[in-house]
Amino acid sequence: MDGARRFDNRTDAGKRLAETLRERGVEADLVLAVPRGGLPLGRAVADALEVPLDIVVAKKIGAPGNPEYAVGAVASDGSVWRNEVAIDGTRTDEAYVEERREAEAERARRKADRYRGGRPAPDLGGKTVVVVDDGVATGSTVRACLAQLENSDADRVVLAVPVGPPDTIADLEGQVDDVVCLETPANFMGVGQFYANFGQVSDEEAMAYLDDGDRD
Numbered sequence: 001m002d003g004a005r006r007f008d009n010r011t012d013a014g015k016r017l018a019e020t021l022r023e024r025g026v027e028a029d030l031v032l033a034v035p036r037g038g039l040p041l042g043r044a045v046a047d048a049l050e051v052p053l054d055i056v057v058a059k060k061i062g063a064p065g066n067p068e069y070a071v072g073a074v075a076s077d078g079s080v081w082r083n084e085v086a087i088d089g090t091r092t093d094e095a096y097v098e099e100r101r102e103a104e105a106e107r108a109r110r111k112a113d114r115y116r117g118g119r120p121a122p123d124l125g126g127k128t129v130v131v132v133d134d135g136v137a138t139g140s141t142v143r144a145c146l147a148q149l150e151n152s153d154a155d156r157v158v159l160a161v162p163v164g165p166p167d168t169i170a171d172l173e174g175q176v177d178d179v180v181c182l183e184t185p186a187n188f189m190g191v192g193q194f195y196a197n198f199g200q201v202s203d204e205e206a207m208a209y210l211d212d213g214d215r216d
Helices: 012-021 038-049 085-090 094-116 142-151 166-173 203-208
Strands: 030-033 054-057 058-062 065-074 080-082 128-132 157-162 176-182
Touching: 012 038, 012 128, 012 157, 030 038, 038 054, 038 094, 038 128, 038 203, 054 080, 054 094, 058 094, 058 142, 065 085, 065 094, 065 142, 080 094, 080 142, 094 203, 128 142, 142 157, 142 166
Parallel strands: 030 054, 030 128, 128 157, 157 176
Antiparallel strands: 058 065, 065 080
8 A cells, every 4th residue: 555554543543643743843722623524533633732623614516517526615604715627627617616606605604503503613813723634635625624714814724634645735735834644645546545444424423523522
């Protein structure tokens, strides 16, 4: 597997991420996990760094007739990342992108509200924020999440993921103050290949990680 480690599960990956963050001297004020898969890792990182855990939510904008192919993504505050190559390649018109942007932003807002259970979004002003996900492939939703943080008053943003392809990680480095990625295998085919257990995380399970307290 080109030397890439195989994580036992998302919590194991989160603990390894936390260890690396501490080794690199990252002093965070807040961890923001990308639901759903990022929350088990986010819980482990937040507990290790002894800081609060919250979420940052984005939804993919799928291409016309091919919803799995992202022409962009939009965060819950409306911040958007556009995949201009995909937009041009699929000849997607601006009216479609705008229509889907509004619809997916609303879905992201509803998801964020549901996960927080009525709690307000955290104040990011002047804070060092660590954004955690279980890995990136194209990174479309993560890019929209980071766009939201670029539009916030956060002082410093660190992206922490266990694994991602070298080209995506290199691109993301230009969007944040620092990237911590444990593995960047050249033979990357998908995030799940680097986990022994990569089962889907339900909304209920994901929301439970937002409660205080350690979990194994």
